[in-house]
Amino acid sequence: MKKIFWNMFLGIAITSGAMAQERYWTMDDCMRYAVENSPKVKQKQHLNDSYKMAHRSAVASFFPSIGASVGGQFSFGRSIDPKTNTYNNISTFNNSYGISASLPLFDGGQLINNQKMTRIRRLYGMQEEQRAKDDVALAVMEAFINTVYYRGTVKLAADKLNESRRTLHKTRRMEELGMKGKADVAQFEAQVAADDYNLTRQQNLYASAFLKLRENMNYCGADSLRIDTAVYVSATLSSPESVSDIYAYASTHNPVALSAEYQSKAARYEYRMAKGAMFPRLSFEAGVSTNYFKNLSSGETVSFGKQFFDNNRGEYLAMVLRIPLFDGLGRYSEARRARNNMRMANEQREEIMRQLQTAVEQAVLDRDGFAKETVQMEKKVEADEISYHLTLRKYEEGLMSPLDLQTAANTLIEARANLLQKRLSYLLKSRLVAYYKGEGIIGKFEE
Template sequence: MKRNNKTKQSLLLLVSLWSLNITAQEVWNIDQCMAYAVEHNHIVKQRHLEADNYRMDRMKAIGQFLPGVSGNVSAQYNFGRSVDPETNTYISKSTFNNGYSMEASIPIFRGGSLINQVRKSKANLLLGKAALQEARDNTALETFQAYIDALYYYGTTRLAKQKLAESDSLLYKTRRQETLGLKGMADVAQMEAQQASDAYNLTHQQNLYETAMLTLKQKMNFPIEEALLLDTCLLEQSTLEQEQLAIEHADNVFRLALNCNPVLKQAEMQKQSANMDRKISWSSFVPSISLYGGISSSYYKELHQTGYPPFHTQFENNFGSYFGISMSIPIFNRLSGIANMRQARNNYRIATEQYEAQKEELQKLVQQAVQDREGYLKESIQMEKKVASDSLAYHVTRRKYEEGLMTSLDVQNNAATLLESQTGLLQSKLTYLMKCRLVDYYKGQDIIRNNE
């Protein structure tokens, strides 16, 4: 009875461990991999901190409109010759001085530089957000490409296994027919060579798949030692099921990309920031006006002497305040003002040219992506038809070979043609999916689709 209980407990333990192992091996789809990569990417984290610094710069620019307030407290012991604050004459006594003051100042006019600093900080803040978005998008796109490569080599490995299984089966039948006198040694040798070639190809494809998986894990910053199971449902779908092509012109996609592309947004904000620097440089030629004021009080006493008014009395009697306005007029600054203004103007022109160049580059990328999407869709549809025809031709040739109506070379040629067609279909289908996602990205849609 005890032995049966122990056996049941052992079985329950094994079942629980097996279920935990199955649960731990989660299947990762392409959006989960991209989200994981973005979350753990170091460049994305750096861009996030840089965007926060731009936010602090904007806070400082807004704070320049507020008054600046400072306070001062001093205490001083004098021994020997010093100035008596009551009579303003020199005395030779030991004294103690205690002073308090507070001052405030506020800028009234700075030639428009303060408001332009705020506008520049706003442009830089948007620049930081666009740089952060670019880092996220680039990480997601690189992960997408690595995922597609891993799926491709997974598919080629599966095709290589099927090809090797076909060769093993055909080699077995050829050997059987050779023993019956229906085939010769040349046919057996040819099939053995084909089987060895297919075994090598399988090993080669498995190595490429392992390399692609390593690259994907590195792009994701995924632990190398942990297993990563990919969702292979995309390989089972036909091109018609995946078709997302809509009748739209590349110019329409480009117009949408102008409003949402983070790279172009950065160039636009750099142009706007350079324009604000150009306007700020003008302020060095105009007067600046500030308003200031303050209060102060003090306490004085000779050491080892009595009869001085108490602290609160002196503090009230010595209390004073002041108020004023100041204006600074630039007269000659050793040509630095005119040089800074011309440099700012040149920087603005440079930023304008960079923006126009980036816009042209974006248009080329959009046109290429739309053209590639349409081209790979057509290729995938035609390759599906070709795979169906090559598969039929291979099976007919194999049957005729088994009947002695075809040679082994005919079988090898048809098998190689079928494998090439299947590989081409796999590549064009996966590339079409990637181009569809890229075109949607240029249209303003998120690369990572969490709702799918």
């Protein structure tokens, strides 16, 4: 087993004293803040709460529905006497009470399938919330990596500018001594101008990357956000990992795969509900009713208690069968639509699983490729540093032209920038592979 330890310090010193008291945000800090303050995550949380309440409502549908009613009526003029069921012309007061209950016994499986569908929807909502958190964290991680990279290129460009200025100063002194000509000085003045332009360009790219990081974090107050650019990467290169094993785990645990699976199951239960609506519905109903009647034109009235509990009370029990005969093909159309939705959900699940497999394979290939490229770039940087110092010495001795020195310097800074890019890309892909293996995105390497 071969172990490679990379310790990258981009030369951005964190001094003691007052600066030591300021907070420097690591990659995990930025991702954690983004997840906690993301509007997309909060929207998923609210939607998940709606799924939760829908599931509770579906479970409560199995219980009887109970209702009560109370009514009071004053009648004046011609009306019906409830005692004789004949018309009269008197004033009356009628106070009615009722309570009823209904219990569904059979509805074609709609209740049970609705309960199962809402349970799956609740699980789907949980996975969508986790998926939103992962997407936000991955976006912030990529933006953080880009910010660190451009912070590093700014440092490299500044070092290159300072080196060119020192070389220009030496060339001017050598011109005064007659060892170099004005053409040599002019070439290095042009090089200093080019390096100054490159520094400005890298600073602009860094500012854009930093702005993108703040945007992905949903962070306000740019002056207080200081990122920690000291990155430590520890990698172990051993036998290649099995892509099939990583995909097998991701296909049963990754939120993307689980969301697609739950969506397919929910569509299947919705189709069953639509088919169940074509069956007859059987329910049991029971109720109690009573009333109090008073003739306002007569002084003789039976007491409220006797009327309420004895004379006017009635009960009923009923079995109600409702058979759908024709509704303009509404139920058939709904079942057909639900079946098509189920088939589309199945096709979408298959497509998502294929995309997930490709993403896993690509992440593993990129990680291993960047690891190998980093090793080669480290060797190239060492060789380019030696070549640059030798070229500089020969230039000072008059054995090399300014163009040769500029070429060696540009080759060295390009190699250093590429090395930084490969290291950061390796870090990004390593975390992505770990994510597919079920490890948390936040806090895997730095906690």
